[in-house]
Amino acid sequence: MTTPLNAHVRTDQGGVAFVGAGPGDPGLLTLRAVEALREADVVVLDETVHHRMLEHAPDLVEVVDLSVDDAGVALTAAARGRRVVQAAKTGRRVVRLVEGDPFSHATGADEALACVKAGIPFEVVAGVATGTAIPVHAGVPLVAGRRRTTQIFDIGGKIDLQSCTADTLVFTGVNEQLADLAQSIIESDRVPSTPVAVVTAGSTVEQQTVVSTLDHVAAAVKAAKLEGPYVLIVGDAVGNRDSLSWFETKPLFGWRVLVPRTKEQAASLSTALRRSGAVPEEVPTISVEPPRNPQQIDKAVRGMVEGRYEWIAFTSYNALRAVKEKLVGYGLDARALSGLKVAAVGEKTAEALREWGIEPDLVPSGEQSALGLLADWPPYDEVLDPINRVFLPRADIATETLAAGLMDMGWEVDDVTAYRTVRAAPPPAKTREAIKTGKFDAVLFTSSSTVRNLVGIAGKPHANTVIACIGPATAKTAEEHGLRVDVMAPEPSAELLASALAEFGASRRMSLLEAGEPLLRPSQRRRAMSRRKSAQ
Structure with missing residues (x-):
């Protein structure tokens, strides 16, 4: 054809x-x-x-x-x-x-x-379309109950307000002309007390909505310090927002959350936070670098290709990446691991292996950690296992728990430094100031090293900042640094950590509602208390 x-x-x-x-x-x-x-x-x-x-x-x-x-x-x-x-x-x-x-x-x-x-x-x-999506995210139905008509206009085009007879009017692309537009709508025979909603950054976690009336909307937006462009919604339908506001009532809506990881490492965690309405900000606290002496890892990888090992155990994504890079340097791929039994310390590392085309033979059935891996690891059997060696590529600062446990079970272990973790450079001064003065609503710690390194490069988070930790060991390190731990994941998983923080946020929101207190974020309560103290 x-x-x-x-x-x-x-x-x-x-x-x-x-x-x-x-x-x-x-x-x-x-x-x-x-x-x-x-x-x-x-x-x-x-x-x-x-x-x-x-x-x-x-x-x-x-x-x-x-x-x-x-x-x-x-x-x-x-x-x-x-x-x-x-x-x-x-x-x-x-x-x-x-x-x-x-x-x-x-x-x-x-x-x-x-x-x-x-x-x-x-x-x-x-x-x-913006004209329909933003009212949805603001909790304003364009059709509800009785038959209701809606007209949508882009402020960049010609608008004949005298012909705007619909029940609900939606104007997109509004900026500095908001006051004049509101006055023109009134002059076209709309009642000055008609409800309006002004939305900025609609459908994103930065969304803000001001509800007012036609005669007061310009002053309300100015008082709220909203920046355009805006979407202006005019009509009685705005009254449904109290019941139908689903987006801005998410458990972490508008929370500024510090994630002390690189953007690549934090991808799934940041996505989970956004689903709960948070604004994640990634700040790397560690930098992954090759070992100072690469000869040990080079020798182990060659030995792996030559069949020296029965098992290879990956204790992190970075360990897997280090081995992959070495194999690529030799012109090899995942087929170099054929004949090897492969273990992964947790589901995240296991998933990275599957993406590489390798199905791991062993993943902890319980705790996703070195101890969990040891609990399921078979002891060496000289009849069933033709080779008694395990290749264990890991970080320079990793504990020796896994290596020691494997040796106790009769395995010979080549415990090899595959990469080094070093403290990252300090974040920008603006970020450091935000951490120390409580402008972040929460900080998520995914390891003990992220606690130590963040405090080392940026200082301690403010006392009003919610501290969330991925597990008991990380929480202990946070407490040793004088931090109050508010949230801990039920299992060592980044997604479960985000879920635990969301549950905390939902519970906190409910408590504020029941107490009749304003729904202020942790960072806003800090500023509110400061204003009260200065007024006394």
Whole structure:
């Protein structure tokens, strides 16, 4: 089947995909949007699109920002179209990320028409529209109970307020014109006391909502120090927010949570925190580096390939990565482990092995630790085990619990330093100040070393900051450093640690509601107490 010459379809040779980025939350991207991003050579976006969307694009993707020109002036629709065409003229795959839905965006259609004029093939990937998604996240139904009509407007287009007769009005892209817009709505025969909701950073964990009335909304937004762009919702439907606010009532909504790990290590933990409404901030406390003397690990890896070992035991993802890097350096892959029995200290390491194509022979059935691994490890049997040696690659600071336990069971162990963990450089001064003065609502510690290193490079967290620890050993280290431990995971799992903190947040929220106290985050209560003391 041939494709008509005028069909607007992206080809393998390039073209433009106008992709709806939704209202802000990267989780609301469609599957086709993610697929297009993964294939992109160039991503074109503007200031309204959340940069976390780029996590789905290749690491070396070129990013073009259409926010302003070289003089800092906002680009017109025509100028944006020219830049999109220019990016696609060399045959590259271009993704134009557009807030909300491409054809609901102020300049989306104009940019697509520029591609038509230039003969650039394109496709449109529909996105979740801002005008409907933000009311949903604010807990304002556009249709409920009786039949209700809604009109949605982008403030960048022409609006005839006299014709706005719907029960509910939604305005997107509102900025400094909020006061004038509210007054114009009143002058178009809306009652000044009509309920309104103003939402900023909608659908993200930074979302804030101010509920007021048409005649007081500008002052309310100013008092709340909200920054645009806003979505303005006008109508009696705003009254449903008290019952239907599902997003901003998440257990950790708006909590600023410090995660003392690298972005790569913290990925699953940060994702779990975002699901509970938190704003995670990763701060590396350790740096993983090769051993000072690599000869030992080189010799052990060669011995592994030559069949010297019966078992190899991975006690961390970093140990697995160190061995993989050595094998790659020798031009080998996972097949080098064939014939070996493979043990993993926990499910996270086991999953990393499976992603590499290796199904581990042994994972602890109980506690995910060296002790748990020892509890399930078979003792050496000189009849059943042709080789009595175990290759144990580990960190330079790891305990000798596993090696000693294996030797007690009759195994010979090559206990090899595969990598070193060293203290990371201190975080920026602004982050250190936030840690010490209680601007973080919680800190999650995933090991004893993260406690020691964070205190060493940034100082002790403020007394009002909630401290959450992954297990008893980490909690003990935190207490030794003078920290009060508020939350501990039921098992040593990053996801369970995030869940435990969410349960703590939900319980705390319920206690504040029952006591009739304001729903302030831990960092806000610190500031509130400071203001009360200064007023006395």
